[in-house]
Amino acid sequence: MKKIFYLFLLLPIVTLFVSCEKDNGSIDINPTSEDEYYQVSFDFGGDIFVEQKQLGNTNTTTTEMKKSPTLASASASDIYGINVYYDKEKDGTPNDVYAYGVFDNVGYMNIKLLSGHKYSFTCTLVKNGKNDLYYGQAYRQSYPGFCMPFLTSKNIPSMLENKFITGSVQLSGIKNGATHTKDIASPNSSNANSYANVDRYYGETTNYTPVDGGKVLINLKRTVFGAKFIIEGVREGTLTASCGSFWNKTTNTDVTEAEKIYSFPNVYSSWMENPITEKLNLSFKSSIGSQWDLASTKDIVFKRNMLTTVRIVVSPDLASASVSFSEESMDEDNFIDLEINSDGLIDTPVTPNNN
Structure with missing residues (x-):
């Protein structure tokens, strides 16, 4: 009877262990008799420069940054998330999940x-992610990890393991702008920031045929x-202004804010060079009479890697003027000068002020 008691006590423990293994989503991807494994490595280009060098005769690889006035350099605080897909049925369409890694x-x-398969890769990079993103326990997990954009398809935070995990699980937020930043105390599916103040990158490679090395x-x-x-x-009243869901201000004095960067709500769409249009809402409440109250809206277009400076001038006596602005790189200013008039319309001076 004593042996039977211990047998039944052990069985639930073994079952629980097996269930945890299944929750990880890891599966074996075995080659057929005609296939073999090829080991490959990664490199990055585009808007970021990373150079790898072997040290001496060891197998240790270090990351060395190239200096460039226009390209960002990699740093130890950056975080990369990569999804790997392949054509499981060898049909030339690599849409089946193969692995992911952080x-x-x-x-x-x-x-x-x-070998014998086509592969595609999607990657997102968060510059300074170790300092800007939430890292801790979340989504009922007992271990710390990163949430969006590195949450897995099983709704589980990712650990920074520096290895690929093969199987059916992938990173679900790579193409999405939703981000759990460090100021979010308890991350969940509804409180990720779609316009996070993080420096985000995205890229893809598809139809890759592996070769050894x-x-x-x-x-x-x-x-x-x-x-x-x-x-x-702003005189004798209060101006309330907002732009989309990422900026708002209520003031009774002049304000000059520092420029900020925002991740696009749809990272993939931004990568495809699709801009977003946000509505600028202005409302002026006069302290000397309701006849001076003003309200109007204006559509503002924001483009990838472009800085837009919006100047709002409360000036009831100004005549109407046309709207004009120029677009320059993130290192320059893209000015939009707006004036809110007594007729409730938003105007701009004919010649933008590029101070």
């Missing part, structure tokens, strides 16, 4: 790929926009 070092990005090159684009707001001419 890394902070390009030198550890090595994976064994089955090959290298997968993924060109990354910076998928953020810049915005700066200047408010002038």
Whole structure:
């Protein structure tokens, strides 16, 4: 009877262990008799520069940054998330999940790929992600990890393991702008920030045929926009202004805010060079009479890697003027000068002020 008691006590424990293994989503991807494994590594181009060098005769790989006035350099605080797909049925369409991984070092990005298949790779990079993103326990997990954009398809935070995990699980937020930043105390599916103040990159490589010792090159684009707001001419009243869901201000004095970068709500769409249009809402409440109250809206277009500076001038006596603005790189200012008049319309001076 004593042996029977211990047997029944052990059985639930073994069952629980097996269930945990299944929750990880890891499966074996075995080659057929005609297939073999090829090990490949990764490199990145586009808007970021990463160079790898072997040290001496060891197998250690370090990441060395190239200096460039226009390209961002990799750093130890950056976080990469990569999904790997393949054509399981060898039909030339690599849509089946093969592996995923979260890394902070390009030198550890090595994976064994089955020959005879086509592969595609999607990657997102969060610059300074170790400092800007939430890291801790979340989604009922007992271990700490990163949430969006590195949450897995099983709704589980990702650990920074610097290795690929083969199987049916992938990173669900790579193409999405939703981000759990460090200021979010308890991440969940409804409180991720779609316009996070993080420096985000995205890239893809598809139809890759592996060769032993090959290298997968993924060109990354910076998928953020810049915005700066200047408010002038607020007298004898209060101006309430907002732009989309990422900026709002209520003031009774002039304001010049520092420029900020925002991740696009749809990172993939930004990578495809699709801009977003956000509505600027302005409302002026006069302290000397309701006849001076003003309200109006204006559509503002934000483009990838562009800084837009919006100047709002409260000036009831100004005549109407046309709207004009120029677009320059993130290192320059893209000014939109807006004036809110007594007729409730938003105007701009004919010649933009590029101070």
